[in-house]
Amino acid sequence: MKPPILIFATCGLLFAATAAFASGPGTPDAKHLTPNAPRTITVSEADTPPVVRAGLLQSTLILLPAEEKVANVFAGDTVDWVFDGGHVASRFISIKPKVAGSTTDVHIVSDHGNEYTLQLREVSGDEDPHFDSKIFILPGDKAAKQKLTELPVFVPAAELDQARQQIAAAKAAEAATLNAEQTKEEVYRSQYPGSLHFDYTWDKSKGEELGLQEIWRDDKFTYLRGQFQETPALYEVKDKKPSLINFDFSNGLYTVPKELDNGYLAIGKQKVEFHREGAR
Numbered sequence: 001m002k003p004p005i006l007i008f009a010t011c012g013l014l015f016a017a018t019a020a021f022a023s024g025p026g027t028p029d030a031k032h033l034t035p036n037a038p039r040t041i042t043v044s045e046a047d048t049p050p051v052v053r054a055g056l057l058q059s060t061l062i063l064l065p066a067e068e069k070v071a072n073v074f075a076g077d078t079v080d081w082v083f084d085g086g087h088v089a090s091r092f093i094s095i096k097p098k099v100a101g102s103t104t105d106v107h108i109v110s111d112h113g114n115e116y117t118l119q120l121r122e123v124s125g126d127e128d129p130h131f132d133s134k135i136f137i138l139p140g141d142k143a144a145k146q147k148l149t150e151l152p153v154f155v156p157a158a159e160l161d162q163a164r165q166q167i168a169a170a171k172a173a174e175a176a177t178l179n180a181e182q183t184k185e186e187v188y189r190s191q192y193p194g195s196l197h198f199d200y201t202w203d204k205s206k207g208e209e210l211g212l213q214e215i216w217r218d219d220k221f222t223y224l225r226g227q228f229q230e231t232p233a234l235y236e237v238k239d240k241k242p243s244l245i246n247f248d249f250s251n252g253l254y255t256v257p258k259e260l261d262n263g264y265l266a267i268g269k270q271k272v273e274f275h276r277e278g279a280r
Contacts (some may be wrong), residue, residue, distance in 0.1 A: 035133035044140030057129030
């Protein structure tokens with residue numbers, strides 16, 4: 001048997017390239033081969049590797065348990081045998097012998113860290129013309145079965161690249177959103193002074209006694225600023241009826257989440273009414 005050769009890259013599915021099929025002088029005429037029904041084989045580290053009957057130029061499909069994907073594959077003979085796992089990480093491996101009577105072994109490592117070793121034998125020269133068309137592999141060891149319930153320990157290269165692309169796309173989208181928000185904020189700041197209106201009137205002498213200094217509004221809020229000994233209550237007047245309203249107060253600044261037309265500040269008997277010019 002020829003020395004084992006690694007035909008998968010770590011955590012990937014890169015198979016060795018093989019030459020075109022050819023029949024040599026020592027290759028007998030292929031007899032008509034018949035595929036067996038799919039069968040299941042159990043692989044255990046303590047047992048002799050099970051034999052897979054392969055047919056000359058016929059494909060045998062090997063399937064790992066549904067929870068697993070192929071991470072690495074080692075084979076003894078990559079010249080007389082073709083191994084194909086496709087371009088996307090999966091649980092499938094196709095094997096095909098190119099030379100009659102050839103044998104080799106294959107060692108499969110799954111993404112969960114399980115290891116499965118099989119013996120491959122080309123059987124076109126046997127009296128029995130049947131070959132294995134599909135093989136389902138099951139782990140025979142308790143530890144291997146337990147690994148199926150756990151998270152993978154290897155990530156196939158294709159999935160790793162996809163995850164990296166998704167992370168890069170998410171970061172790019174986040175950066176684009178942040179940039180758009182910053183641009184929006186900058187535009188708002190540049191236009192904000194033009195949206196301010198200082199169109200309120202009040203009795204300046206009463207305002208000075210209470211501590212009121214300025215009243216203005218933008219397109220969403222009304223602001224009152226002053227230096228107050230105590231925080232005055234703020235009322236809105238509609239239809240000549242006063243009512244307390246919600247506001248935020250910090251460092252002498254009232255922020256009211258609406259445009260006020262008429263209202264007043266009051267502490268005890270002190271009261272300062274204000275009106276927006278043009279408002280009824």
